Amino acid sequence: MITKEIIDHIEGEASLYFEMQEKRVDFVTVVFPHFRGMENMLKGKSALDALVITPRVCGICGHAHLMATVRAIEDAYKNSGHPIEVSNKAQNMRELTLTLEIIQNHLKWLYLVLIPQLNNFENITLSLTPLKGAYGASLATKALAILAGQWPHSSYMIPGGVTSDPTYIELMQLRAHLEKLSDFLEKETLGTTVQNFLSFESCKNFNKIASDVSSVEQALFDLRMHKKGFSHDDFIVLGEHRFTQIAKSRATRLYNVDITKVHVEDAFSPQEKSYAKNALYKNAFYETGPLARLISKDVKLIKNMHRRYKDSNYTRAMARIYEMVYLLQHSLDLVKEIDITQDSCTKSVTLSKVTAQGIGVVEAPRGPLIHKIKLKEGIIERYEIITPTQWNISSGTKLKPSPAQKAMIGLNKQEAEFVFRTFDVCSVCTTH
Amino acid sequence: MAKITKEERKNGIISAALALFSQQGFYVTTIPDIAQKVGMSVGNFYNYFSSKEILAKELILYISDYLGKNLREINMKEITTEEKIQEIVSMYFKMASDKPEMIEYFLRVYLSNREVFGSDCAGMICVSSFVTEMMIFFEEGVAKGDLHNQDFFSAFGLFMGYLGGMVFLFGEALLPEPLKEYEESISLNIYNALKHRD
Amino acid sequence: MHLNTETKPKLLWLQGVTCNGNSHSFLNLESLEQLLDKFELLYHPLLASTFSLSEITSLQNSCDILIFEGTYDPEFTRNNIPLKEILPYYALHAEHIIALGTCASFGGMFQSLAPERNSGLLYKVEEEGGPLIAYKKRVINLSGCPVHPEWLATTLQMLLAKHTIVVDDLQRPRELYSSLAHHGCTRNEYFEWKVDTKGFGLKEGCLFYEQGCRAPLTHASCNTILWNEVSSKTRVGTPCFGCTEPSFPRTNYFQTKTNMSIPQDVPLGVSKRAYLTVAGMAKTFHIKRLEGVLIDYKRDH
Ligand code: SF4
């Protein structure tokens, strides 16, 4: 018998159609029922208009969409024979604000999704403090807004750089907000210093701290999540950033990738129309997001976890938490590197001279986000968006399940729904 | 006999000065010349204008306001952009025929002796009422889809330069026909040069 | 609403076609905890709440304040129930209805996806053509893409305190939308003296003449109630896109529409003649202080 569950309290809404056998998931298909059609909306508009429209694909990762758009436009410039120089300063600013958006995302996921969902299991009693997540996230977005003007829905990245031109005072204020966030995390979330946390090499280190993170870690163990939720153990990172490395990996072995080998196909959803398309690399599914990124960076703790617990749900969840701290350190480093004597934005030839295609790839909170643009004299002829959730939460067939489908098989329903949420589902993006 | 008001006196000085400046030039014309022409004492003249430079500035403001007022009336009419061009050309040529000293003053004094007007007339301040109306004419023409969207000065130069050139030829008595005869063809030329292109 | 010590007003947060942007914007509110304490949250798409989505869509409860985020598309479903059933059910008895964001106010970003069907709660772009027009007096429009968290907080506090909310002719609280996004911009002096910025990425200059800034035509308090408490678009050199007005989304956001180099739209309520006269005059004066760079970081390097 097939039963349907509506999943909310994710970004948007999704339906899961479970095929159960003796109370275990035998197969599950995923349906994203909502459609918006933002790609069509862009047709016939000036390429720069996409800088305003695409952030509005998603309220939680709009900044990643902005960056994918600006990269796609700059790539089109290059392909039309008018390459654009972007100063180090602007590149650092872009990477910093993108990083801060990922941090706010992970914080919200931890406190608004993971902890409440863990708490739904019998015998797990964690303290519910959703507003801690919101508060921490607001510190990250405050720092972000100093450079980008506002969050959500900033459009401060433009071809050639960024619109803002920060002063020393602003950079110091930004740093102060990050330090405040760092103190907050140490006190409220980690139970130890950021530095100490980042020096952890084994899961045993969590035993020495008493904090939200150690309680979550314990709860995951108690629920045997280190033995559950295994997927294909194939990962992919496609966006170019200093906090990760472009690669695909079979377990923890890295291989080169070629972005042109990415393609999409219709989702398998016999019960109901799904507006999400599956994203694949050379016809195979890959898991994306924090775990993939940290593996590509050869991070000790994550490698150790992976050696012991493979791509279990424990590893997947802990990687998201670890990455939040890892990126906080990265952003503190980035602030120091912003050289305000450099130009924020370089001039480029007028957009009407650009007739070419371009591709922009960034790592959004949940993994690679790809924007493809086709311009004729600066006007958008075609726009295509492939989002991270299309990788992780594709809906494949029984013979060829997606990472999330595979991870749910063999679990009871509650566990399966929990595993589903540890992929940090963004239905809003997926049905752009 | 009705008493001559101060305002009328002032206007008298303005027309006398306009005539003298545009015939003889700014430097050659003296205050006593002007006072004599209006029939007042030099001392009384100073009750109206404290210097020749200030008078010069008043004159250009006067001309600009005069042109601006006429243009504004045309701008407010509910007629096509092409008809507006005809009216502007006709208004300008009429002024050149009826009050040649105004145009002469603008060309021979204002444009040729910029030092006289100093920083008070920097940029287009002293001709702002006229230029503003031209801006409104152009902006509305483009907004309506009648005129080609281009740089303001390219359009302004084409329009005013053409009219100025014709008035110059007329002033030098080089035109075989009276100015009025040219109104239609010139309006059409201007419209064709500025109109919306597909 | 019947506010006494035992019962808190019941707040329901419903979504139409949306990006979740207003929900996330709201989470930035500094006094979030204190504000939420004053309500019983029946449902919120991100925050813990009394009921689940399926309980809400079973249409058996009622709320005192209904917040609706997103474009209204009657056929759009939540938990398979179309909005045309959910919205009227809760709207009927809600004492106050807040249309949150430009989508819910005027149709906004997702209006064009199904222009015949989609709308805001009261307005379809500028025309009264939304599903709740009969309840107009009870509906407050909080436009913005997204809405500033403080705007929502202020409105909720005013409702709690039973203050009369004076609204403009688009049903937006004048408290928040009476002035323009231009007010308080750090570039105001450049605007006054008509000093254009020389390009993007600079602290100096105003973005009105070339870069497309819509702030002098946009009702919003972005430069007085700062975003994330720290900044605003124009402060970081991004033009205002006019996101609080029915005309949003527009096109050509990064370029001022000019006709023969003259801005097609001039500041709200100012005649073009008046604007051009003053602008022409101001442009004539060359003010050195406003023409150079404010801080020459390169000089000492
Ligand atoms: S940039 Fe925009 S908001 Fe700022 S002063 Fe200029 S017009 Fe006003």
Ligand code: SF4
């Ligand atoms: S500055 Fe303009 S575009 Fe930006 S949020 Fe305010 S009203 Fe909207």
